[in-house]
Amino acid sequence: MGLESRGGPAWLTTRAETFVNWARGNSLWPMAFGTACCAIELMAAMVARYDLARFGSEVVRFSPRQSDLLIVAGRISAKMMPVLETIYRQMPEPKWVIAMGACASTGGEFDTYAVIQGVDQFIPVDVYVPGCPPRPEALIEAVMRVKELIGRERLSDYRAPDGASPV
């Protein structure tokens, strides 16, 4: 296009939206909500051997206000659900949620009085990871899927409280 032909290979034109999505998708800050065995695989995905940092998601924030990807790893008891809900609410928009493992997705083998039968009954989940526990590769695949979802974001979907569009 015009600018590129005039500025040479150092120039690239794109849409603001695409650029924002590209930046977002490559700097996801996960909020790790690990309550059971799945969290061990989550840790394995973070550290050297699988190294989620290769995809820009190494900054695990144990503060929901600084993160945009909630990874629910483990079973959630009915007593823990209010905590998870609070953390979900504290995360700034836009945010994504991964339900990692059978327990977070469906309750898994714990079909009992105390365990929530899938967190998607109560908070919106974007990507489910099957497995008990899922291997680190599966979690990485889920993060790739989240990136894919981020690619679909349209800035015009979001509006300021006064109704103004960001673009």
Next chain:
Amino acid sequence: MNQPRADSIVQHVRTKFAGALRGATVHRGELTLVVARERVLDVLAFLRDDESLRFDFPIDLAAVDYRDHPRREFPERFAVIYHLLSTATEERLRVKAPVPEDDPVCPSAVGLWSLANWTEREVFDMFGIRFDGHPDLRRILMWEEFEHHPLRKDYPLRGLGERDRYTVVRDDFPQAARSRRQEPAARSSAERGPG
């Protein structure tokens, strides 16, 4: 623990608490005493303090619901069970205090061992057995509003709907963005977007 030692402990307790000792069994070297709940604190204090016994460490305090149990040792539905260890002789001992269903109360052992505090709260939470004299008998595992005692055998495994009765988070996410996310996954790299 061998049989002669078990017999001598039983004899020792029986001479002191003739009426309170309702039974004693040795199974695979494990001695179990069944004690009337009215005297269980006296028996526990004796087991703890007696020079020749010194069962001074309460490893665990639990309960059992014997409803529908095929081989019940006593008519009461519940029993509070104390597992003791002697740090002097390294012997172990189990004490059962039967508790009837219509009056599920047992004296609290917090005065003997403060370790009993949280374990008694757990028994209360799970079985609904109240502990007389406990300083702070609240639920410890289930949330405060929970109404039942889930380890009772007549409570269904899947509960009575408590796990579904949680209020759903209002999804105030922009609807257009939400539905865009829920479209089927695009598998072609052209559709994948930046990344």
